[in-house]
Amino acid sequence: MSRRRFGKGGPPRGKRKDPARLLEKAVRLHRKGALDDARDLYQKILRDDPNNPNALHLLGLLCLAQGDSQSAQSWISKAIALDSRPAEFHNSLGVVLLGQARNEEARAAFAAALERNPVDAEALNNIGNALQNLGRLDDAVLFYERAVLAREDYEEAHYNLGRALQFLRRGQAALTEFRRAVEIRADYLKAQRAIGGVLLGLGDFEGAEAAYRAAIDIQSSDAESHAALAEMLERKSDLDAALAVAEIALRHDAGNVRAALAGARCERRLGRFSEGLARLDGLDLSGIGVEPESHVRLEQAALQDRLGDFAAAYDLYTRANALALQTPRALAVDPAAAPRLIQRLADCFDKEWLDGWTQTPDPDRPSPVFMLGFPRSGTTLLEQVLDAHPALTTMEEKDPVEMLRGRITGLPGSYPAALASLTPETIEELRAAYFSRAAQHLGGEPEGLLVDKMPLNTIDAGLIFRLFPDARFILSLRHPCDVVVSGFMQFFEPNEAMIQLHTLESAVEFYASVMGLWQRYATLLPLQVTTVRYEDLVTDFEGETRRLLDFLGLEWDEAVRDHAKRVRQRPVSTPSYHQVVQPLYSRSIGRWHNYRFAFDALMPALVPFIQAWGYPE
Numbered sequence: 001m002s003r004r005r006f007g008k009g010g011p012p013r014g015k016r017k018d019p020a021r022l023l024e025k026a027v028r029l030h031r032k033g034a035l036d037d038a039r040d041l042y043q044k045i046l047r048d049d050p051n052n053p054n055a056l057h058l059l060g061l062l063c064l065a066q067g068d069s070q071s072a073q074s075w076i077s078k079a080i081a082l083d084s085r086p087a088e089f090h091n092s093l094g095v096v097l098l099g100q101a102r103n104e105e106a107r108a109a110f111a112a113a114l115e116r117n118p119v120d121a122e123a124l125n126n127i128g129n130a131l132q133n134l135g136r137l138d139d140a141v142l143f144y145e146r147a148v149l150a151r152e153d154y155e156e157a158h159y160n161l162g163r164a165l166q167f168l169r170r171g172q173a174a175l176t177e178f179r180r181a182v183e184i185r186a187d188y189l190k191a192q193r194a195i196g197g198v199l200l201g202l203g204d205f206e207g208a209e210a211a212y213r214a215a216i217d218i219q220s221s222d223a224e225s226h227a228a229l230a231e232m233l234e235r236k237s238d239l240d241a242a243l244a245v246a247e248i249a250l251r252h253d254a255g256n257v258r259a260a261l262a263g264a265r266c267e268r269r270l271g272r273f274s275e276g277l278a279r280l281d282g283l284d285l286s287g288i289g290v291e292p293e294s295h296v297r298l299e300q301a302a303l304q305d306r307l308g309d310f311a312a313a314y315d316l317y318t319r320a321n322a323l324a325l326q327t328p329r330a331l332a333v334d335p336a337a338a339p340r341l342i343q344r345l346a347d348c349f350d351k352e353w354l355d356g357w358t359q360t361p362d363p364d365r366p367s368p369v370f371m372l373g374f375p376r377s378g379t380t381l382l383e384q385v386l387d388a389h390p391a392l393t394t395m396e397e398k399d400p401v402e403m404l405r406g407r408i409t410g411l412p413g414s415y416p417a418a419l420a421s422l423t424p425e426t427i428e429e430l431r432a433a434y435f436s437r438a439a440q441h442l443g444g445e446p447e448g449l450l451v452d453k454m455p456l457n458t459i460d461a462g463l464i465f466r467l468f469p470d471a472r473f474i475l476s477l478r479h480p481c482d483v484v485v486s487g488f489m490q491f492f493e494p495n496e497a498m499i500q501l502h503t504l505e506s507a508v509e510f511y512a513s514v515m516g517l518w519q520r521y522a523t524l525l526p527l528q529v530t531t532v533r534y535e536d537l538v539t540d541f542e543g544e545t546r547r548l549l550d551f552l553g554l555e556w557d558e559a560v561r562d563h564a565k566r567v568r569q570r571p572v573s574t575p576s577y578h579q580v581v582q583p584l585y586s587r588s589i590g591r592w593h594n595y596r597f598a599f600d601a602l603m604p605a606l607v608p609f610i611q612a613w614g615y616p617e
Helices: 018-032 035-048 053-065 069-082 087-099 103-116 121-133 137-150 155-167 171-184 189-201 205-218 223-235 239-252 257-269 273-280 290-307 310-324 337-348 351-355 379-387 400-409 417-421 424-442 455-467 480-488 504-524 534-539 541-551 558-569 591-598 603-612
Strands: 369-372 392-396 449-453 472-477 528-533
Touching: 018 035, 018 053, 035 053, 053 069, 053 087, 069 087, 087 103, 087 121, 103 121, 121 137, 121 155, 137 155, 155 171, 155 189, 171 189, 189 205, 189 223, 205 223, 223 239, 223 257, 239 257, 257 273, 257 290, 273 290, 290 310, 310 591, 337 455, 337 504, 369 379, 369 455, 379 392, 379 449, 379 472, 379 534, 379 541, 392 424, 400 417, 400 424, 400 455, 417 455, 424 455, 455 472, 455 504, 472 541, 480 504, 480 591, 480 603, 504 603, 528 534, 528 541, 534 541, 541 558
Parallel strands: 369 449, 369 472, 392 449, 472 528
Antiparallel strands: none
16 A cells, blocks of 8 residues: 655766765666665665665665565664655655554654655655554545645555545545546556445445456456455355355465455355354464454354354454454544434423424425334345335435435534524425435435335434424334344444444443434424334234335235345345345344343343333343
């Protein structure tokens, strides 16, 4: 990700002294890769002239190339002590520090380089790398953007910008940068793979597969490209093909972690749990980074769970989540933001405040149905069932309500206080903005009644009611202990809400705050709500589905029975992707009992909800 460059040599052209000619020769050898010969010349120069800053700097870069970062730091620091003017000296020191994971010191070194040359594209790119490692993704984006402005054909900076945008969940913008990097350098394998990763995240399986196969065309022996393709095929539930491609990757690189992980996931889904663990045993995880290691630990935990070793599984889940909290994406998240928002909403919503609301105009089109709940409460299964009905169009976990919250935050009083004084005109504008955003996600207007499925829109149910007072709500419920332990066991892209699930303790606390807020809404507002319990849906599918369709004013349609087939034809973006393609099963009911040892101190926070939803303790 980082760049380093050679110095510009000795004194100005003209009559050159012997050391200058030796330095030029040493640089040529260095560039050719004859590092031992170059080192001998640098050292000869320094014996005669110990205070030659260029030779010190270049010897430091040579040490770095040979893996000796401590000596590299020492030589380059001596060069800077003798002559602090060259921007490239500071940039090189930053590269050394970045390689040592001393990110704040590296950032300071790159900043010193930019003080001397504000349009130094390499220093701009490198400071972006340091900021990204520090979790300061928005700041990193600004420096990468400056780097590509300074040098438009700087493919590495375009790639790094794409990575930062991807971490910020700005998929389309990231895709543009990765594609630009490949335009600049057609054989840029890493960027071509990244295109596949973004498309996979956007649910475009066909585009992702094409991108990964294009990467394989660039280098047919590249294990990582085959591993990425295997990962995509597993997400697509083409398990035999995924295993075959994973084996190709492992033939090229027997220790490829990504390929082994894709294979292990396939084995688990095929019921071969010991075989899955065997694929992960003995992997060298040193130096692969915290996020890949967290995925491996998470898969090991899932396999141990299926094998019945719940203590080992819990330890591995805990370890995986601790690693996930160290990723740049997680470091960029304020973990207190979601709890603060929930508290503001709870403080604001009371009868006196609601009585002061301005009038809400009648809607001029049917309001959406909002499917709420808590993550891992069965919303993905329920959404797939409803999407199979020809009179319904479902929208899976998109951001129209979040977008509305952002707009209201910008109004006088901010969110949620500004809800009280919305004018009829503003309400109509916000409704139009919602439907416009939904149409973007759906690729056009919905065919039939729109069902907006986003579990944590529960937090914004008051906002939804304010704009759509006739909206119907489907509240998806599951035993609270099963909900929180399942959330703790999943990998979620870190954001202000999902980062709360990285420990069982914080997951319980978050559940109590979210569902407590829902109870407050349900008490204060005349919501049209029906509840669907996951346990009832999987044990009495037809009865629960008929009841739900009656609530929506729809007739039964046999298509809802074959929802799993429809899922296989329509990508699912949530962690439940591998579960909803299966026939209905009940093994997840009461799963939390396997981890009861972890719940002893947590039950007091959950018992009120267990009782409220009618579950046995």
